[in-house]
Amino acid sequence: MNNKRALLIIFFVLLVFIALVxxxxxxxxxxxxxxxxxxQKQQTSTEKIxxxxxxxxxxxxxxxxxxxxxxSFYADGRMMTDAARNxxxxxxxxxxxxxxxxxxxxxxxxxxxxxxxxxxSAEIASSLQNIKVKGLFFREEPTRVYHYGNLASHxxxxxxxxxxxxxxxxxxxxxxxxxxxxxRLIFKxxxxxxxxxxxxxxxxxxxxxxxxLTINKSYQLILEDELRKGVKDYGAASATxxxxxxxxxxxxxxxxxxxFNPNKFWEYDDYQRRNRxxxxxxxxxxxxKSFTIASLLDQKLCSLNEKINLENGSYKYQDVNIKDTHxxxxxxVREIIxxxxxxxxxxxxxxxxxxxxxxxxxxxxFGNTTSITLPGETPGKLRKPTEWSKVSKVYLSxxxxxxxxxxxxxxxxxxxxxxxxxxxxxLVYKQVNSKGVAVNEFSPKEIRRVIAPETSITIRNIxxxxxxxxxxxxxxxxxxxxxGKTGTSQKLVDGKxxxxxxxxSFVGFFPAENxxxxxxxxxxxxEQGLYGGLVAAPVxxxxxxxxxLNDVDKYKDDANTGLVKDIKSAEVNDKNKKRxxxxxxxxxxxxxxxxxNSIMPNVINMNIKDAIYALTKLGVKYKVKGSGIIKxxxxxxxxxxxxxxxCVLECSEVSIKGASLY
Amino acid sequence: MKxxxxxxxxxxxxxxxxxxxxxLASVGLKLKYEQMLLQKDNYxxxxxxxxxxxxKLIAEYQNQTDEERIVSIAETELxxxxxxxxxxxxxxxxxxxxxxxxxxKEKYE
Numbered sequence: 001m002n003n004k005r006a007l008l009i010i011f012f013v014l015l016v017f018i019a020l021v022x023x024x025x026x027x028x029x030x031x032x033x034x035x036x037x038x039x040q041k042q043q044t045s046t047e048k049i050x051x052x053x054x055x056x057x058x059x060x061x062x063x064x065x066x067x068x069x070x071x072s073f074y075a076d077g078r079m080m081t082d083a084a085r086n087x088x089x090x091x092x093x094x095x096x097x098x099x100x101x102x103x104x105x106x107x108x109x110x111x112x113x114x115x116x117x118x119x120x121s122a123e124i125a126s127s128l129q130n131i132k133v134k135g136l137f138f139r140e141e142p143t144r145v146y147h148y149g150n151l152a153s154h155x156x157x158x159x160x161x162x163x164x165x166x167x168x169x170x171x172x173x174x175x176x177x178x179x180x181x182x183x184r185l186i187f188k189x190x191x192x193x194x195x196x197x198x199x200x201x202x203x204x205x206x207x208x209x210x211x212x213l214t215i216n217k218s219y220q221l222i223l224e225d226e227l228r229k230g231v232k233d234y235g236a237a238s239a240t241x242x243x244x245x246x247x248x249x250x251x252x253x254x255x256x257x258x259x260f261n262p263n264k265f266w267e268y269d270d271y272q273r274r275n276r277x278x279x280x281x282x283x284x285x286x287x288x289k290s291f292t293i294a295s296l297l298d299q300k301l302c303s304l305n306e307k308i309n310l311e312n313g314s315y316k317y318q319d320v321n322i323k324d325t326h327x328x329x330x331x332x333v334r335e336i337i338x339x340x341x342x343x344x345x346x347x348x349x350x351x352x353x354x355x356x357x358x359x360x361x362x363x364x365x366f367g368n369t370t371s372i373t374l375p376g377e378t379p380g381k382l383r384k385p386t387e388w389s390k391v392s393k394v395y396l397s398x399x400x401x402x403x404x405x406x407x408x409x410x411x412x413x414x415x416x417x418x419x420x421x422x423x424x425x426x427l428v429y430k431q432v433n434s435k436g437v438a439v440n441e442f443s444p445k446e447i448r449r450v451i452a453p454e455t456s457i458t459i460r461n462i463x464x465x466x467x468x469x470x471x472x473x474x475x476x477x478x479x480x481x482x483x484g485k486t487g488t489s490q491k492l493v494d495g496k497x498x499x500x501x502x503x504x505s506f507v508g509f510f511p512a513e514n515x516x517x518x519x520x521x522x523x524x525x526x527e528q529g530l531y532g533g534l535v536a537a538p539v540x541x542x543x544x545x546x547x548x549l550n551d552v553d554k555y556k557d558d559a560n561t562g563l564v565k566d567i568k569s570a571e572v573n574d575k576n577k578k579r580x581x582x583x584x585x586x587x588x589x590x591x592x593x594x595x596x597n598s599i600m601p602n603v604i605n606m607n608i609k610d611a612i613y614a615l616t617k618l619g620v621k622y623k624v625k626g627s628g629i630i631k632x633x634x635x636x637x638x639x640x641x642x643x644x645x646x647c648v649l650e651c652s653e654v655s656i657k658g659a660s661l662y
Numbered sequence: 663m664k665x666x667x668x669x670x671x672x673x674x675x676x677x678x679x680x681x682x683x684x685x686l687a688s689v690g691l692k693l694k695y696e697q698m699l700l701q702k703d704n705y706x707x708x709x710x711x712x713x714x715x716x717x718k719l720i721a722e723y724q725n726q727t728d729e730e731r732i733v734s735i736a737e738t739e740l741x742x743x744x745x746x747x748x749x750x751x752x753x754x755x756x757x758x759x760x761x762x763x764x765x766x767k768e769k770y771e
Contacts, residue, residue, distance in 0.1 A: 006670075007667070010670075055717070062724055063721045066714075066718065122711055147721045196699050197699050197703055
């Protein structure tokens with residue numbers, strides 16, 4: 001009996017077991033694929049592991065750009081009750097000092113998912129992440145932090161709202177900086193919470209490479225600061241500055257004013273965000289004369305002390321009247337550059353064959369992109385000799401009929417004074433992966449030799465003379481020897497040369513005997529000063545002096561060290577004096593009084609340059625309308641000048657066919 | 663002599679108990695493992711946050727150690743006055759220092 005009962009129990013157990021086995025076989029073997037598919041679809045999902053973007057440093061390993069993970073909070077209206085909405089609104093209004101109504105308004109639509117707080121820093125978000133309210137969820141959002149705001153914004157570029165690089169180094173090295181996103185398989189429960197992660201299905205993300213720029217943060221700061229002051233002081237529309245090491249082609253600083261803050265890129269317009277130093281072209285004007293003379297000297301077609309007849313300031317070539325701002329009867333070749341004579345270079349350029357001249361200009365890199373590692377560079381325009389008119393060569397000799405970008409001009413000047421070798425502008429010197437291993441080390445890239453070393457030395461000496469005796473005197477510094485060339489060119493507006501919009505520029509280098517820095521300053525449409533020698537040269541001087549004072553050790557062999565000490569102690573004394581002496585205002589009052597005691601001179605029939613010089617000396621504010629010779633002045637000659645008055649000078653053009661030349 | 667079914671039942675139950683124990687243990691271990699994987703993921707996230715904070719602090723350190731900032735605080739807040747004279751350089755002969763060290767060692771050891 002016992003055995004029977006036991007056998008029955010075993011039989012039933014076996015029956016149940018067999019039934020289970022049958023069911024299991026049905027699930028696991030017969031419908032395996034089907035059920036696996038649905039289970040996987042329901043419980044798992046592949047999650048993207050976002051790779052960390054690489055960091056960006058300057059040449060001294062100062063961190064410029066880094067990452068931060070912010071948190072964005074979302075509310076799903078379909079899952080929320082009114083009580084939950086109230087609770088969330090209450091908590092968020094307390095945390096972010098906004099009204100409760102604001103959050104309730106955001107969440108009023110019961111069919112939508114809305115972002116209620118975007119990109120909250122991790123510190124603030126940490127307490128809110130613990131809130132367990134149905135329908136409230138958060139997502140991590142990477143944010144790129146540009147530590148110094150506007151500093152070097154055009155070089156660094158920025159990431160748009162979709163986290164895609166838009167411009168600058170960020171764009172050019174996008175693949176390297178972005179790294180490789182990874183993925184992982186996660187298991188979720190019915191509510192959607194992550195239960196676990198399938199370790200076998202994890203494909204880790206590879207962080208982006210760190211980029212080390214050739215930019216020097218301190219130089220960049222100085223350049224931006226001085227350009228900003230220049231724009232303000234001369235009432236200019238904008239300005240561009242580039243600093244390069246002529247011996248390697250390394251870009252030490254590159255700035256455009258107006259610029260933008262990449263942390264808030266959406267607040268700026270396209271003009272402010274565009275890297276005009278590589279995208280916008282301009283006619284270089286007199287700064288181009290150095291290349292003409294270099295070509296002639298290299299071909300031994302002129303000698304430095306050779307005298308050229310300058311026709312007392314007016315010369316007709318073909319149908320073009322060429323004029324000099326300061327008339328001379330004759331000058332040597334060296335003096336022609338020092339005084340920036342259009343007639344001089346126009347006459348000299350006729351000695352060189354068009355093809356050869358073109359070859360030199362191409363050699364300096366004009367008409368081609370420089371291959372700087374920034375996106376959007378334009379090549380400028382240099383037409384082939386076959387497309388030239390009879391007067392093209394003459395126009396080209398003093399920087400018209402050609403358009404160049406500021407970066408081209410700076411690179412070309414580097415070649416002009418470094419011994420004659422053109423270098424590719426270099427912006428990155430090292431690329432290091434996330435493990436700290438240098439994957440790429442960039443060295444200076446020599447493109448070609450353009451002129452002989454002796455020609456380069458001669459040009460360097462001539463340009464030193466420009467600052468000492470010529471049009472660039474406002475760039476002269478007692479602190480360090482400077483060489484350079486001024487340039488003023490009329491802007492092309494709607495296909496015509498504007499009579500009151502100019503590009504004023506100065507390209508210089510220091511120390512003149514052993515150039516370490518070449519710097520271009522381009523001021524766009526200054527309202528005061530107009531000329532490169534009056535507007536851009538002083539900006540250059542300030543930049544050079546501040547850099548020398550900032551980097552005394554580097555320039556100690558070339559700088560006037562005694563003066564460096566004097567300036568430093570003067571700065572200290574000045575600060576000390578300012579602190580103790582509240583009578584500083586007296587000086588200002590005295591200054592104002594001296595202006596008010598001044599008598600307005602007669603500037604009618606003067607050229608603009610001389611008139612501006614006279615008014616600047618007297619400290620009179622002025623505004624120039626038109627170009628050419630002064631025809632009227634708003635403050636009558638002999639009248640006492642009040643400090644608040646602005647003298648409007650109206651000018652009329654001297655008849656010249658084609659471009660107006662200065 | 664009828665053989666009793668009890669030992670068979672006992673054996674069967676024992677086997678089932680052991681199997682159940684192992685099944686429960688393996689399920690428990692699996693759950694623990696999954697929990698630890700989640701924990702690891704959270705720690706990795708925390709590590710990333712700390713790394714980011716560290717980078718931010720490096721950037722902040724740059725600001726704090728900026729020479730211009732230090733000089734400005736020293737002058738405006740601490741009212742310090744920078745010496746305009748160049749710093750005096752004291753030069754002491756290395757051999758002389760070694761000699762003095764020798765004398766001191768002899769005297770006090």
